[in-house]
Amino acid sequence: MSSFYDPRVNDDGSYDTLQIEKDGPIDWVTLNRPESLNSMSRELMLELQHYFGHLYTNFDTRVVLLTGAGRGFCAGLDLKEDRSDEGGGPVAGMRTQRRVSEIMMRMRRAPQPIISLINGPASGGGFGLALASDIRIATPNVRMNAAFIRIGLSACDVGVSYFLPRLVGSSLASELLLTGDFIDADRALRTGLVSDVVAPDELLPRGRAMAESILRNSPIGVRLTKECLNMSVDAPSLESVIAMEDRQQILISQAGDMKEGVAAFREKRPPEYSDS
Numbered sequence: 001m002s003s004f005y006d007p008r009v010n011d012d013g014s015y016d017t018l019q020i021e022k023d024g025p026i027d028w029v030t031l032n033r034p035e036s037l038n039s040m041s042r043e044l045m046l047e048l049q050h051y052f053g054h055l056y057t058n059f060d061t062r063v064v065l066l067t068g069a070g071r072g073f074c075a076g077l078d079l080k081e082d083r084s085d086e087g088g089g090p091v092a093g094m095r096t097q098r099r100v101s102e103i104m105m106r107m108r109r110a111p112q113p114i115i116s117l118i119n120g121p122a123s124g125g126g127f128g129l130a131l132a133s134d135i136r137i138a139t140p141n142v143r144m145n146a147a148f149i150r151i152g153l154s155a156c157d158v159g160v161s162y163f164l165p166r167l168v169g170s171s172l173a174s175e176l177l178l179t180g181d182f183i184d185a186d187r188a189l190r191t192g193l194v195s196d197v198v199a200p201d202e203l204l205p206r207g208r209a210m211a212e213s214i215l216r217n218s219p220i221g222v223r224l225t226k227e228c229l230n231m232s233v234d235a236p237s238l239e240s241v242i243a244m245e246d247r248q249q250i251l252i253s254q255a256g257d258m259k260e261g262v263a264a265f266r267e268k269r270p271p272e273y274s275d276s
Contacts, residue, residue: 005166008045017044018051020067025062026104026211027112034070039078042123045099046158053107059275062219064110066133067117067203068126075122076147100125104132108230111215111223115206119200123147128158131167134226136212137193139203142185145192149180166233168193217276218257224248 023029029051032040055061065108077100086092096212107114107129109212116133124147130136146164149155155177165173168191176183188194198206214222228244235241253260259271264271 007050008043009047009050013053017041018047020051020093020149021211022154025060025215026208027061027064028065029064031066031074033078033106034068034072035125036078036080037072037075037121038070038126039075039080040100041078041081041100042083044078045103045125047105048103048161049099052103052110054108055112057220058112061216062114062222064112065117065204065207065211066114066129067119069209070120072120072126073116073118073122073142074126074129075121076126079151100128101158104128107132111226113222115207115210117203118142118144118194119203125158128160128163131163132159134229136188137196137198137203137210137269138185138188138194139199139200141200142188142194142197143179143182145182146177147180149177155180178251206248215271218252218254218271218273219255220257221252223229259265 010016014020017033019028019030019032021030022028031044031048033041033044040048055064057150071272076127076202087262093249113135114133115135115137117135117136118130120139120141122130122142122144124145126145127144130144144162146155146157148157148160155161164176167173168176172191175181183193183211185192185197188198196206228241228248231244232241235244257271257275260273261271
């Protein structure tokens with residue numbers, strides 16, 4: 001068994017509540033607790049934290065597709081799980097809180113684009129997982145909400161109050177956070193919270209097509225693009241963003257990938273990047 005704060009990783013590198021399928025440079029990551037709408041147990045949170053933490057130095061995985069098993073994406077914290085063995089007080093409480101919030105920070109720190117394929121309800125921590133992703137694709141039955149405020153807590157949790165206003169603006173973010181009401185797939189698409197809504201049987205193919213579109217680009221270009229986007233969101237000025245962009249472009253222009261990209265464009269063929 002794992003401890004309260006360490007994940008259990010099986011001898012073959014697999015997890016118990018998180019399914020990882022390697023598909024070349026794509027990782028298909030499935031929250032695998034369908035009997036509870038993939039609610040976040042202690043074990044699932046630790047496994048997600050462990051997986052995303054190892055992506056930072058993993059150059060073989062270039063895109064992550066995140067979804068849920070069964071009929072839901074993630075229903076948030078598993079409120080039925082017994083946590084009485086973790087003790088009380090602010091120190092134990094902070095450790096428990098950081099167990100889930102650290103997942104979102106590691107998702108943003110990971111250089112790989114993360115595409116959430118939202119196949120059903122995404123509430124509380126599940127909403128946080130979706131918002132921490134780079135791209136969100138949903139099915140028509142998707143409903144998302146900041147469920148924390150519905151159980152007596154603040155709606156500002158696991159990065160939701162950071163991501164949401166940056167994605168949809170402060171007015172809609174305030175509405176969703178102060179009420180805890182659900183946003184459906186149609187409104188999520190209209191407000192830019194998700195980039196596409198597709199039929200359930202088209203969700204995985206649409207995610208793969210999106211991943212393939214990313215994979216046709218230079219690996220270093222994709223990694224630095226995500227990094228620059230992350231920093232640009234909070235940049236103090238246009239000048240600071242352009243300074244960062246200028247340095248990135250000069251850095252990348254010295255790599256072999258740019259030479260290959262230009263040659264492929266001139267020769268009207270797909271580029272073959274070596275990531276060197």
